[in-house]
Amino acid sequence: MRISEVADGVYAVDTEIGGEKGIVFSYIVDRGDVAVVETGAEKTSGVFPEVFEELGIKPEKVKFIAVTHVHLDHGGAAGSLVRICEKAKVIVHPRGAEHLINPERLWRASKRVLNEIAEIYGKPLPIEDSRIVVSEDNSEFTLGNSKIKVVHTPGHAPHHQSFVLDKILFPGDSAGVYKDGHVIPTTPPVFNFEKAVESIRKMRRLNVERIAYTHFGIGEKEMLDRIEEKLFEWKDLALSCESVEGMHEKLLEVDEDYRFFWEWLKKSKFAESYFHLALRGFMEAVGR
Numbered sequence: 001m002r003i004s005e006v007a008d009g010v011y012a013v014d015t016e017i018g019g020e021k022g023i024v025f026s027y028i029v030d031r032g033d034v035a036v037v038e039t040g041a042e043k044t045s046g047v048f049p050e051v052f053e054e055l056g057i058k059p060e061k062v063k064f065i066a067v068t069h070v071h072l073d074h075g076g077a078a079g080s081l082v083r084i085c086e087k088a089k090v091i092v093h094p095r096g097a098e099h100l101i102n103p104e105r106l107w108r109a110s111k112r113v114l115n116e117i118a119e120i121y122g123k124p125l126p127i128e129d130s131r132i133v134v135s136e137d138n139s140e141f142t143l144g145n146s147k148i149k150v151v152h153t154p155g156h157a158p159h160h161q162s163f164v165l166d167k168i169l170f171p172g173d174s175a176g177v178y179k180d181g182h183v184i185p186t187t188p189p190v191f192n193f194e195k196a197v198e199s200i201r202k203m204r205r206l207n208v209e210r211i212a213y214t215h216f217g218i219g220e221k222e223m224l225d226r227i228e229e230k231l232f233e234w235k236d237l238a239l240s241c242e243s244v245e246g247m248h249e250k251l252l253e254v255d256e257d258y259r260f261f262w263e264w265l266k267k268s269k270f271a272e273s274y275f276h277l278a279l280r281g282f283m284e285a286v287g288r
């Protein structure tokens, strides 16, 4: 577990999922009141007591647990966190709430799609509905002297939302995955191309300066322009490919960002979900 301060009172926590560094980040925002933005997976929920201690944060100061969507690597630890942080409420998209309250169906679907990776993420604990706050698009939550603004951003998943706090955007998976100046879409089934583009355009209009990606760290706002362009580039390419394997080979040839992520992650146990599964969702979404 590694903590770095990425802005004043905003800490990136590398949850080191499956023992791999830099794959899933959670963010802690300390404004007197505290928010955990993105929880990581249930299997890494054990990092939080340590993180709070290291940052000198009392768990009862945690007011909000903000999850962008209920996929296991984003909202999976929310159930453990509400047990650790007795006063915290979970902010979730209206279409995600039922999966936090009763994670059985989500868990079965995740095992079917992710196979053994689901076990690495772990099964989320259920959350009482009294601990859940269902968001509305553009709703705001007061955190000390700051505000967390919610922006609904479907596309990657129908139950996806993003957050803005002090000019930092937390886009979950709705703006692709980012590292070292490179960005590519993350689009497993059931990806919706049109909604994803609409959501990115919505985020481009926000007054933000930096982006705190769950995968894999801090980037600049310009990356939103880049990911929108990239979605259209990939669409053209997908329409000329016969198979997921064909699209993968083509991307390795023509897309240096894709090549960068492939070289970094091809040996990772998570490679399947960032490449094969994402391309399958992408091709299905554009009608291939």
Ligand SMILES: [Zn+2]
Pocket: 069, 071, 074, 156, 157, 173
């Ligand atoms: Zn996701």
